[in-house]
Amino acid sequence: MTTPQDIANQFVQFYYNTFDTNRAALGSLYRESSSLTWEGRTFSATNNIVEHFTSLPFEKVAHQVTTLDAQAASPASLIVMVTGALAIDGAPPMQYSQCFHLLQDGGSFYVFNDLFRLNLSG
Amino acid sequence: MTTPQDIANQFVQFYYNTFDTNRAALGSLYRESSSLTWEGRTFSATNNIVEHFTSLPFEKVAHQVTTLDAQAASPASLIVMVTGALAIDGAPPMQYSQCFHLLQDGGSFYVFNDLFRLNLSG
Numbered sequence: 001m002t003t004p005q006d007i008a009n010q011f012v013q014f015y016y017n018t019f020d021t022n023r024a025a026l027g028s029l030y031r032e033s034s035s036l037t038w039e040g041r042t043f044s045a046t047n048n049i050v051e052h053f054t055s056l057p058f059e060k061v062a063h064q065v066t067t068l069d070a071q072a073a074s075p076a077s078l079i080v081m082v083t084g085a086l087a088i089d090g091a092p093p094m095q096y097s098q099c100f101h102l103l104q105d106g107g108s109f110y111v112f113n114d115l116f117r118l119n120l121s122g
Numbered sequence: 123m124t125t126p127q128d129i130a131n132q133f134v135q136f137y138y139n140t141f142d143t144n145r146a147a148l149g150s151l152y153r154e155s156s157s158l159t160w161e162g163r164t165f166s167a168t169n170n171i172v173e174h175f176t177s178l179p180f181e182k183v184a185h186q187v188t189t190l191d192a193q194a195a196s197p198a199s200l201i202v203m204v205t206g207a208l209a210i211d212g213a214p215p216m217q218y219s220q221c222f223h224l225l226q227d228g229g230s231f232y233v234f235n236d237l238f239r240l241n242l243s244g
Contacts, residue, residue: 035193037191037193037203040189040191042193066241067162067239069159069162069237069239071157071159071164071235071237073195073223073234073235079201079221079223079235079237081159081203081219081221081237081239083219083239083241095217095241097203097205097219097239097241099201099203099221099237101195101201101223112195113193113195113201115191115193115201115203115221117189117191117203117205117219119188119205119217119219119241
């Protein structure tokens with residue numbers, strides 16, 4: 001049986017691999033109804049979300065997942081929380097947190113809600 | 123109009139105030155269908171969640187919210203992500219992240235999914 005954690009593992013691996021190699025391709029993971037809140041700014045619909053990702057002012061980015069937790073939110077949706085570190089253009093890694101609400105659409109899942117924050121110490 | 127951010131602000135303030143003053147009273151915010159994943163361990167149903175909170179091995183705890191983001195997940199539910207710091211028994215604060223999926227029940231919201239992690243560097 002496929003558990004929420006299995007689905008989340010597979011999704012998160014694909015998501016960050018795509019983010020780190022070809023950000024424009026993240027569009028396939030969102031829909032018109034999706035929202036991204038990135039460092040407090042909210043973008044809605046695939047084209048606005050992708051435009052935000054592709055306009056981020058760095059060339060190289062590498063995500064390293066530290067923790068990944070998942071729960072079923074309904075029979076056809078999941079909540080996924082990730083904590084990790086990301087390194088931009090070779091600078092020292094920064095801690096981040098990201099929360100995804102994934103909805104099932106046929107045999108796959110897309111991102112309905114996405115909330116991202118760097119965790120800079122106080 | 124009440125926004126998801128307004129509801130989230132009010133919820134989060136009440137949640138951490140209750141956590142920091144009387145953890146046993148957090149039970150009123152969960153239901154039998156709720157789940158908490160706390161540092162990778164999952165507890166389901168109000169009594170198990172409250173038992174976990176009340177068995178945490180510290181006397182004094184103080185949460186300080188750094189960021190709070192919210193999005194509607196449906197007409198009657200919200201995703202809330204918090205980053206912040208918590209101080210236990212007067213020790214130096216530790217960074218944490220917490221993600222809530224809140225469901226509306228009449229005029230109020232309860233916690234359906236709750237995922238908590240400390241963000242320890244490196």
